[in-house]
Amino acid sequence: MEVIMATKFRWGILGTGNIAKQFARGLASISDAELVAVGSRSRESADRFGDEFSVPHRHSTYEDLARDPGVDAIYVATPHPMHHENAILCLENDKPVLVEKPFTVNASEAKRVIDTARERGVFCMEAMWTRFLPVIAKLREIVESGEIGDVRMVQANFAFRAQFNPESRLFKPELGGGGLLDVGIYAISFARMIMKNAPVEVYSMADMGKTGVDEQAAIILRYGAERMAMLMCGTRVTT
Amino acid sequence: MEVIMATKFRWGILGTGNIAKQFARGLASISDAELVAVGSRSRESADRFGDEFSVPHRHSTYEDLARDPGVDAIYVATPHPMHHENAILCLENDKPVLVEKPFTVNASEAKRVIDTARERGVFCMEAMWTRFLPVIAKLREIVESGEIGDVRMVQANFAFRAQFNPESRLFKPELGGGGLLDVGIYAISFARMIMKNAPVEVYSMADMGKTGVDEQAAIILRYGAERMAMLMCGTRVTT
Numbered sequence: 001m002e003v004i005m006a007t008k009f010r011w012g013i014l015g016t017g018n019i020a021k022q023f024a025r026g027l028a029s030i031s032d033a034e035l036v037a038v039g040s041r042s043r044e045s046a047d048r049f050g051d052e053f054s055v056p057h058r059h060s061t062y063e064d065l066a067r068d069p070g071v072d073a074i075y076v077a078t079p080h081p082m083h084h085e086n087a088i089l090c091l092e093n094d095k096p097v098l099v100e101k102p103f104t105v106n107a108s109e110a111k112r113v114i115d116t117a118r119e120r121g122v123f124c125m126e127a128m129w130t131r132f133l134p135v136i137a138k139l140r141e142i143v144e145s146g147e148i149g150d151v152r153m154v155q156a157n158f159a160f161r162a163q164f165n166p167e168s169r170l171f172k173p174e175l176g177g178g179g180l181l182d183v184g185i186y187a188i189s190f191a192r193m194i195m196k197n198a199p200v201e202v203y204s205m206a207d208m209g210k211t212g213v214d215e216q217a218a219i220i221l222r223y224g225a226e227r228m229a230m231l232m233c234g235t236r237v238t239t
Numbered sequence: 240m241e242v243i244m245a246t247k248f249r250w251g252i253l254g255t256g257n258i259a260k261q262f263a264r265g266l267a268s269i270s271d272a273e274l275v276a277v278g279s280r281s282r283e284s285a286d287r288f289g290d291e292f293s294v295p296h297r298h299s300t301y302e303d304l305a306r307d308p309g310v311d312a313i314y315v316a317t318p319h320p321m322h323h324e325n326a327i328l329c330l331e332n333d334k335p336v337l338v339e340k341p342f343t344v345n346a347s348e349a350k351r352v353i354d355t356a357r358e359r360g361v362f363c364m365e366a367m368w369t370r371f372l373p374v375i376a377k378l379r380e381i382v383e384s385g386e387i388g389d390v391r392m393v394q395a396n397f398a399f400r401a402q403f404n405p406e407s408r409l410f411k412p413e414l415g416g417g418g419l420l421d422v423g424i425y426a427i428s429f430a431r432m433i434m435k436n437a438p439v440e441v442y443s444m445a446d447m448g449k450t451g452v453d454e455q456a457a458i459i460l461r462y463g464a465e466r467m468a469m470l471m472c473g474t475r476v477t478t
Contacts, residue, residue, distance in 0.1 A: 149477075152446075152455060152473070152475065153398075153455060153471060153476050153478075155471065157394075159392075201444065203444055203459075205440065205442055205461055205467065207391075207465050207466075216391060216465070216467065218459040220442075220444045220457040220459065225446065226455070226475070227446075228444065228446065228455065232469055236465070237391040237392050238388075239392075
């Protein structure tokens with residue numbers, strides 16, 4: 001019995017929002033993983049989350065979660081602009097970390113997180129779940145096999161129509177609002193999965209709404225000769 | 240009997256290539272139109288075409304066709320780079336003209352044709368047939384009605400995969416080769432039909448092949464606030 005317990009991967013969740021709840025629900029269906037700890041910025045929130053998902057250890061600071069010796073890895077589920085700080089906190093405490101997408105809100109933050117992970121030799125990954133969907137795995141296998149020929153053009157759209165609300169996270173610049181960081185990254189990530197390399201040329205045209213975030217954007221990526229991607233994302237447009 | 244004949248619109252075709260033949264076949268199914276003349280740069284070619292499509296008047300120069308008093312309008316079916324010269328010839332002889340797409344190969348040529356048509360007060364149109372398809376008419380009606388909401392993003396692709404052949408019109412710069420002039424204009428024209436205005440911002444990224452023509456291109460157009468189009472075209476990519 002002891003042996004079986006010891007093989008379970010012990011997760012901690014940093015954050016208690018909607019995505020944190022979805023992750024907790026998902027973990028419950030995984031036989032070799034368990035949710036053992038949650039960290040919040042307030043005792044009340046940590047307890048409320050802990051009660052709802054039967055989490056034994058509740059921490060009222062992110063630091064306490066990061067230092068919890070009973071946690072094997074941490075899932076970062078805070079708003080976008082906090083990801084880099086939260087991820088670095090975990091890594092500096094030698095905790096492997098799975099960072100909800102978007103990994104960070106810009107390249108310099110991403111570099112700091114990656115540099116920290118490399119320096120400490122600790123695992124770090126963006127929670128780009130679509131990469132592991134069976135349909136995507138099959139698609140990559142088909143592309144790899146060459147049966148559809150060379151892929152010269154990838155097209156991907158990810159957009160939805162939200163009502164305009166300047167108070168919503170989606171429309172607030174300070175919370176990393178806009179379509180690119182919310183859903184555009186799925187399209188970009190998809191192109192990357194198919195093309196494999198990083199693009200050598202990037203162009204984007206965006207409609208910046210009243211609050212200064214991208215409400216819709218068109219993106220062209222070039223992956224060397226004869227390979228391009230056209231991507232579209234938005235928060236105010238139905239695809 | 241005389242009266243009925245007089246109501247038929249008398250067409251001349253300038254050029255004897257494949258598209259000219261398709262137009263001739265199409266005309267045969269129109270009850271109030273008839274093909275009365277063909278013009279070529281050679282007597283042999285005019286006669287061959289005339290025999291095949293039972294055209295009474297065959298001209299061995301384009302000038303003779305343009306001056307033919309028995310012709311009501313002329314369809315220009317020559318290779319792309321000749322369109323502007325051919326169209327102007329017709330207009331200067333006061334012949335209404337339908338110019339096969341692309342109208343011309345660049346904006347300055349287009350302007351010269353339009354200026355000539357305006358100066359002479361003679362009808363001139365690009366043969367953008369897709370504009371008149373019942374499905375497009377219905378689509379425009381639906382967009383117009385507002386039942387699908389504001390159109391914020393138009394996407395259109397038109398590409399096909401031709402074998403690379405440097406001797407083919409499609410790959411020769413001097414014949415107006417490349418995907419944009421061959422099929423990309425359908426996507427651009429489609430976006431124009433839906434958005435109605437001309438774009439205020441244009442960006443394109445293209446893969447120029449070995450012969451220096453666009454083998455595939457991605458285009459983003461902006462039509463003012465909250466309205467964009469993403470278009471793709473190519474001659475070496477299957478969509």
